Amino acid sequence: MQTVLISGGTGMVGQQLTKHLLKKGYKVIILTRKIPVLxxxxxxxxxxxxxxxxxxxxxxxxQKATYIIHLAxxxxxxKKWTEAYKAEIVxxxxxxxxxxxxxxxxxxxxxxxxxxxxxxxxxxxxPSPNGKGFVEIDPAAAGFLGETCKKWExxxxxxxxxxxxxxxxxxxxxxxxxxxALAEFKKPLQFGIAGILGTGNQKVSWIHIDDLxxxxxxxxxxxxxxxxxxxxxxxxxxxxxxxxxxxxxxxGRFYIPLHVPKFILKIMMGERSIEVLKSxxxxxxxxxxxxFTFLYPSIEAALHQLAHP
Numbered sequence: 001m002q003t004v005l006i007s008g009g010t011g012m013v014g015q016q017l018t019k020h021l022l023k024k025g026y027k028v029i030i031l032t033r034k035i036p037v038l039x040x041x042x043x044x045x046x047x048x049x050x051x052x053x054x055x056x057x058x059x060x061x062x063q064k065a066t067y068i069i070h071l072a073x074x075x076x077x078x079k080k081w082t083e084a085y086k087a088e089i090v091x092x093x094x095x096x097x098x099x100x101x102x103x104x105x106x107x108x109x110x111x112x113x114x115x116x117x118x119x120x121x122x123x124x125x126x127p128s129p130n131g132k133g134f135v136e137i138d139p140a141a142a143g144f145l146g147e148t149c150k151k152w153e154x155x156x157x158x159x160x161x162x163x164x165x166x167x168x169x170x171x172x173x174x175x176x177x178x179x180x181a182l183a184e185f186k187k188p189l190q191f192g193i194a195g196i197l198g199t200g201n202q203k204v205s206w207i208h209i210d211d212l213x214x215x216x217x218x219x220x221x222x223x224x225x226x227x228x229x230x231x232x233x234x235x236x237x238x239x240x241x242x243x244x245x246x247x248x249x250x251x252g253r254f255y256i257p258l259h260v261p262k263f264i265l266k267i268m269m270g271e272r273s274i275e276v277l278k279s280x281x282x283x284x285x286x287x288x289x290x291x292f293t294f295l296y297p298s299i300e301a302a303l304h305q306l307a308h309p
Contacts, residue, residue, distance in 0.1 A: 003027040003064050004220070007050070007096055008071030008117070012179045013171075013212065017069065018045065020213040029061050031072070052096045062103045062111070067220050070116040070156060072096040076145070081271045090148050097155035104162055113165045115219040116156045120172050120205055120232065121145030126279045133205075133236070133283035136170070136228045145275065153228070165226050167219040169212075172232035172282060176209035177306050185246055194247035194257045197265060200240030202279035205232040208296035208305070218292055229287045234297045236281050245299050249307035 004021050008014050009030035018028050027044045035047045048061030052072070062068075074092040079085050097116070104111060123134040124141030140150035153168055160166050173181045188195035207215075215231050237245075240257075247255040265273040284294075296302035 001025065001027050001044075002066040003029060005029045005031065005048075005061055005065035005068045006071060007031045007069070007100065008073065009069075011071060012176055013117075013174060013209065014071050016176065016178065016209050017071075017213045017216055020210070020217060024217060029064060031057070031061065050099065052092065052099055055095070055099050055102065057099055057103045059103060059107045062100075062107055063109050065109065065111050068100060068111055068114045069216055069220075070097065070100060070114060073117070073152070076119075076121070077272055077275070081144070086144060090151055093148070093152040094155035097152070101156070101158055101162075104159065104164070111164055113167065113220055113223075114156065114159050115167045115169065115216050116153070118149050118153050118168045118170045118228065119145070120170050120230065120280060120282045121275070122149035122153075122170050123280055123282060124278075126203060126281050133281040134230070135283055136230060136286055143274075144271075165223065167225050168228040169215060169219065169231040170228060170282070171212060172205040172207045172230070174209050174212055175206055175302055175306060177309065178209075181206075182246075182306065185243060186250070188258070189247055189250055189255065192251065192255050194243050194251075194255045196240050196243050196257060196259045198239070198260070198262045198277045200238055200243065200259065202239050202277055203236045203281040204239055204242055205230075205236045205280055205282035206242070206299070206302070207231055207233050208294075208302040211294050211296055214295070215287065215292065218287075218290075222290065225290060230282050230284050231287070232282045232284050233294055233299075233302065234284055234288065235299065237299045239276075242299055242303075245303050246307075249303045 004026050006014055021028050022044055029046050029048050031050045032047050033051055048058035050057040074088045122140050140146045175182050212231055219225050
């Protein structure tokens with residue numbers, strides 16, 4: 001039985017990915033700063049200690065791993081972007097990569113592949129309203145998120161010098177019932193309001209969490225995959241389209257569309273408002289050409305499944 005070591009395994013994506021891996025017959029080791037008192041009662045899940053700040057890791061866990069999935073990193077929209085939190089966002093990604101690299105350099109292991117999370121924050125604003133969409137060879141954007149993603153990817157790339165295959169997934173807005181962006185979209189709907197951000201015309205490149213988990217497993221199982229791939233669904237939508245479709249799925253016809261002005265978002269979110277108002281159209285043609293098919297290619301299919309799980 002092959003073993004997958006996951007950093008960031010206790011987060012939204014990590015928890016769902018663990019379920020997918022178990023169904024596929026993998027053993028899972030979750031790296032954590034503190035072993036949970038109430039462990040998951042599953043014979044194929046175990047926990048191992050690591051501390052990114054101290055640069056310590058359980059070397060035995062690394063030695064047991066066949067594959068590593070690297071998800072660790074502070075939440076980008078969890079807190080106000082102070083200079084201190086910006087540094088935490090960057091360091092939590094680059095220093096965790098450094099720790100994994102150090103462990104693989106200093107200890108014997110049988111790791112074949114690392115699948116590392118990245119994000120479509122790599123790309124900037126759409127250059128034109130009707131552009132074809134960003135592709136993997138496009139350069140990182142200037143600005144905080146573009147620079148962060150560039151540092152993030154560069155921090156894990158030395159792995160290739162150890163002869164380990166590296167796959168980087170640039171992840172779009174993940175739609176899940178367990179948190180993330182969808183939870184924020186749902187909040188106004190509790191009061192029957194479909195909250196459209198700004199004009200609502202900005203493009204959102206999204207992915208259903210189950211398709212994302214399947215992409216991570218695809219990265220493990222298809223040895224021809226290497227380098228960066230955009231982890232987004234084939235059909236980006238506008239913020240307005242996403243919001244109205246979600247309202248339709250959850251409320252039928254009983255909701256009121258309401259635009260949230262830009263200045264309100266800027267007051268509420270500060271610098272982070274740039275990201276929710278930015279239009280970023282990203283294409284998934286590269287991963288599709290490898291034969292990967294999406295279970296939820298359209299926003300209607302994705303939100304219908306999430307509204308009626």
